[in-house]
Amino acid sequence: MAPPLQSSGSPPNYFSNCTHCGFCLAVCPTYKLTGDENNSPRGRLRLWSEEAAGRLPQDEWTDFYTAECVGCLACETACPATVPYGEIFERIRHEHVASHRFTPKLQLRLAAVAVAHPALFNLALLPARLLRRVGLKVHRFLFPGSPPLLKSTAAYADELMLRHRPTGPRVAFLTGCLMEAMFREINFATVRVLIENNVQVIIPEGQGCCGAFQEHTGLDGVETLRERNRRAFGPLEVDAIVSNSSGCGYALGKTLQPDKPVRDVLGFLGELGPVRRQRACDDGTRVYVDLPCHLVHGQKAASIPAKVLDATGYRWELAPKAKDCCGSGGVYNIQKPENAQQILAEKSAFLNEAEGAPVILGTSNHVCMMQWHSAGATGLVTRPYEVSHIIQLLDPGEKFSIPSTSPQP
Amino acid sequence: MKSSLEHQLKALLPRGRVLISAAQLAGYGADGLGYKNHLPDAVVIPADAQELAGFMKGAKALEVPVVMRGAGTSLSGGPVAVQGGVIVHTSALKKIREINTEGFWCEVECGVTLNDLDATLKPHGVFYPPDPSSGPVCTLGGNVASNAGGAHCFRYGVTSNYVLGVEAVMLDGSVHCFGGPAGGRGPWREDWKRFMIGSEGTLAAFTRFWLRLLPLPEKVWTFRATYPDLKTTEAAIHALVAHSSYPAAIEMLDPRGVAMVESSQMACGLPEGSFMLLVEIDGPEALVNARVPSVVELLRRAGSNDVMFSDEEALRQKLWKARKAAGGLLGQLSPAYVVQDAVIPKRALAEVLQLVYDEADAANIRAVNVFHAGDGNLHPNFLFDSRVPGELEKVELISKRLMQRVIEVGGTLSGEHGIGDDKSAYMPLVFGPDSMRLQLSVPAAFNPAHQMNPLKVFENRHFIT
Numbered sequence: 111m112a113p114p115l116q117s118s119g120s121p122p123n124y125f126s127n128c129t130h131c132g133f134c135l136a137v138c139p140t141y142k143l144t145g146d147e148n149n150s151p152r153g154r155l156r157l158w159s160e161e162a163a164g165r166l167p168q169d170e171w172t173d174f175y176t177a178e179c180v181g182c183l184a185c186e187t188a189c190p191a192t193v194p195y196g197e198i199f200e201r202i203r204h205e206h207v208a209s210h211r212f213t214p215k216l217q218l219r220l221a222a223v224a225v226a227h228p229a230l231f232n233l234a235l236l237p238a239r240l241l242r243r244v245g246l247k248v249h250r251f252l253f254p255g256s257p258p259l260l261k262s263t264a265a266y267a268d269e270l271m272l273r274h275r276p277t278g279p280r281v282a283f284l285t286g287c288l289m290e291a292m293f294r295e296i297n298f299a300t301v302r303v304l305i306e307n308n309v310q311v312i313i314p315e316g317q318g319c320c321g322a323f324q325e326h327t328g329l330d331g332v333e334t335l336r337e338r339n340r341r342a343f344g345p346l347e348v349d350a351i352v353s354n355s356s357g358c359g360y361a362l363g364k365t366l367q368p369d370k371p372v373r374d375v376l377g378f379l380g381e382l383g384p385v386r387r388q389r390a391c392d393d394g395t396r397v398y399v400d401l402p403c404h405l406v407h408g409q410k411a412a413s414i415p416a417k418v419l420d421a422t423g424y425r426w427e428l429a430p431k432a433k434d435c436c437g438s439g440g441v442y443n444i445q446k447p448e449n450a451q452q453i454l455a456e457k458s459a460f461l462n463e464a465e466g467a468p469v470i471l472g473t474s475n476h477v478c479m480m481q482w483h484s485a486g487a488t489g490l491v492t493r494p495y496e497v498s499h500i501i502q503l504l505d506p507g508e509k510f511s512i513p514s515t516s517p518q519p
Numbered sequence: 520m521k522s523s524l525e526h527q528l529k530a531l532l533p534r535g536r537v538l539i540s541a542a543q544l545a546g547y548g549a550d551g552l553g554y555k556n557h558l559p560d561a562v563v564i565p566a567d568a569q570e571l572a573g574f575m576k577g578a579k580a581l582e583v584p585v586v587m588r589g590a591g592t593s594l595s596g597g598p599v600a601v602q603g604g605v606i607v608h609t610s611a612l613k614k615i616r617e618i619n620t621e622g623f624w625c626e627v628e629c630g631v632t633l634n635d636l637d638a639t640l641k642p643h644g645v646f647y648p649p650d651p652s653s654g655p656v657c658t659l660g661g662n663v664a665s666n667a668g669g670a671h672c673f674r675y676g677v678t679s680n681y682v683l684g685v686e687a688v689m690l691d692g693s694v695h696c697f698g699g700p701a702g703g704r705g706p707w708r709e710d711w712k713r714f715m716i717g718s719e720g721t722l723a724a725f726t727r728f729w730l731r732l733l734p735l736p737e738k739v740w741t742f743r744a745t746y747p748d749l750k751t752t753e754a755a756i757h758a759l760v761a762h763s764s765y766p767a768a769i770e771m772l773d774p775r776g777v778a779m780v781e782s783s784q785m786a787c788g789l790p791e792g793s794f795m796l797l798v799e800i801d802g803p804e805a806l807v808n809a810r811v812p813s814v815v816e817l818l819r820r821a822g823s824n825d826v827m828f829s830d831e832e833a834l835r836q837k838l839w840k841a842r843k844a845a846g847g848l849l850g851q852l853s854p855a856y857v858v859q860d861a862v863i864p865k866r867a868l869a870e871v872l873q874l875v876y877d878e879a880d881a882a883n884i885r886a887v888n889v890f891h892a893g894d895g896n897l898h899p900n901f902l903f904d905s906r907v908p909g910e911l912e913k914v915e916l917i918s919k920r921l922m923q924r925v926i927e928v929g930g931t932l933s934g935e936h937g938i939g940d941d942k943s944a945y946m947p948l949v950f951g952p953d954s955m956r957l958q959l960s961v962p963a964a965f966n967p968a969h970q971m972n973p974l975k976v977f978e979n980r981h982f983i984t
Contacts, residue, residue: 171540
């Protein structure tokens with residue numbers, strides 16, 4: 111009789127799942143950019159495994175190709191053999207940083223220290239919030255918006271909870287570090303949308319950065335951050351822990367799942383069937399939806415739910431190649447700006463010709479929003495367009511009430 | 520020596536890239552047969568066809584083997600530098616130059632992937648039929664070099680049926696068009712493009728192709744049926760092949776493949792121990808719709824009480840799921856596997872499959888069969904652990920016995936993967952000395968020193984400096 115069909119009994123070789131089939135090449139942004147197989151997932155896996163096996167000495171080209179990876183995880187979706195590329199890559203990047211084979215840029219190292227201290231980070235970025243509020247264009251990544259300056263999302267949520275007293279499912283909301291410190295208006299909009307949909311929002315004290323920043327840079331400290339969030343979210347009795355940034359949600363999922371249900375806020379709303387915004391019937395607005403890598407390849411969501419996109423009240427369609435990376439890659443657009451710009455150039459070209467007035471590029475990750483905004487600021491896109499978080503397109507504004515049709519307990 | 524090669528290559532490719540460090544070569548040691556590793560001495564990535572031609576002109580003087588490579592998804596060791604030398608990676612030649620919907624042809628560079636071509640053609644209502652499983656990533660260059668097939672080649676035929684013309688660069692740098700957009704011979708007395716298709720990089724470097732296109736079928740129906748044993752499955756296959764519905768694809772997954780799928784996250788409810796057949800018919804809507812009942816009846820009458828069928832895209836994809844997942848799932852079981860590509864007369868199907876089971880079981884090697892049943896194109900996958908001494912040898916022995924039987928029943932070595940390095944040892948099993956000599960004279964005519972992809976197809980075809 112044939113031996114049973116299961117993985118062999120010997121301990122798994124860390125890299126051994128890769129059959130070298132090459133399916134990852136077609137989706138890898140750096141392979142598409144350079145046409146160099148070493149600059150692809152299977153190429154990098156080969157370099158790492160050959161080095162680990164002692165057949166390839168440490169080589170500056172291995173360091174180079176490792177640093178080139180955007181970390182978009184599109185290869186994980188494409189991989190028929192389910193190689194955990196992201197996990198391997200994170201470990202290797204951390205090793206390279208720890209052994210000084212790779213040094214993240216100074217501003218990233220400083221930011222990594224700052225994000226670990228949310229109060230300090232919030233204070234330090236107060237001037238940036240102010241500049242965004244008054245509408246000064248200070249950096250190609252800073253998309254326009256009106257972040258509240260002093261009131262925290264936690265305080266705001268408490269206020270709205272008291273005012274509206276929603277009775278539906280209870281969620282704990284990860285407010286994030288950069289999202290709270292720089293793009294707080296998105297957090298506020300998230301709270302409004304959730305409460306309008308009769309969701310009870312609690313914002314646990316003591317929460318902090320999800321650790322994605324450390325994961326993206328390879329710097330130390332990720333475990334400390336994860337532990338803090340385990341303490342903040344772990345004991346809560348909630349229906350879901352939600353995040354409004356796909357990258358943060360993915361990182362928090364790695365920390366808390368499978369014990370706790372970590373959800374992207376749009377996916378969560380999709381199941382509720384969110385309140386629909388009414389727009390004028392002659393509204394010419396067109397929303398082009400780009401899907402963040404860490405939503406579709408990291409969290410493995412199929413998409414942003416159509417129910418949610420329909421509820422924006424706008425005509426929408428997926429952006430061309432919506433599941434391809436825009437080049438932001440967490441901190442990739444700071445670490446490797448030229449590559450990031452080239453990747454974005456191809457992704458964003460359609461906007462120049464896209465139908466609609468106004469045109470909105472909608473996505474669900476603030477870092478992708480920064481990258482998309484830079485397409486206009488750097489001249490890749492020459493026509494006017496806005497960048498928006500999808501949750502902002504569902505935002506009822508300050509004056510809203512919970513519709514009486516909402517499910518009651 | 521290395522620095523001199525680097526110097527020469529950089530002079531030949533002022534705009535393209537030259538990879539020469541150990542860590543730049545490591546990524547090019549293998550193709551889709553990941554367990555076999557042969558490092559090249561250098562890799563070049565020409566910036567465009569012109570630079571590739573310039574490289575070929577100077578390549579002879581390099582006095583090292585020249586190995587062409589597309590996406591490196593081959594399953595025969597074809598685009599690998601077995602005798603060292605320079606790999607020419609065509610990843611930058613990815614322009615789709617023209618789509619001619621009046622003449623139903625397109626002009627593409629050799630590095631265009633099938634996926635990109637499909638996506639570009641679709642809005643024009645046309646398609647390019649060959650569909651190897653590596654379609655998302657494999658390039659036209661590799662497809663032409665190996666005369667690739669795919670699931671729908673039962674009706675549509677393989678790559679050679681769709682190549683109208685090949686532009687190729689010889690080792691002296693001369694550029695030739697064999698055929699062209701109008702097909703046929705082009706400016707040659709004989710149809711030399713036939714030599715080029717399936718030549719596995721042993722003759723010349725390809726730069727671009729003119730390919731024949733077909734109108735997209737109006738309607739597609741997919742059927743999935745399971746059978747309790749090989750006998751009933753075989754009966755169904757024979758009936759399908761002769762059926763007036765003229766299926767585009769007849770695919771099969773054996774019980775070991777079914778078990779693999781069902782024990783994975785891709786499980787789709789196939790009965791344990793069953794043989795799965797996947798059938799597709801396509802064509803004008805009214806005609807195809809009218810044929811559906813007779814196909815269902817045929818599948819049931821052959822012995823299946825589990826027939827599912829649909830014309831809806833999402834459901835059709837569900838029916839295809841097990842078949843499409845199988846290749847990748849092999850990787851989850853074992854990263855190292857040898858996949859054979861024998862083509863046999865369909866009457867011998869049951870007998871040859873039984874041989875695969877008997878040999879594999881006796882050697883304690885796992886074997887999974889997932890293949891193009893309509894064409895009699897077998898793909899037994901032998902899974903092994905390359906870290907265990909002796910396992911590969913066992914697989915090679917099974918493969919050899921299998922090939923011997925394939926030849927005895929009137930079959931041949933390879934349907935679509937090519938011979939490459941992996942199956943060159945079996946060539947003498949199929950071809951006698953006279954035939955071998957004649958066939959070897961073809962690459963010798965194009966490059967007498969066998970500088971192009973040496974040690975491929977013919978086991979002893981060394982490059983001699």
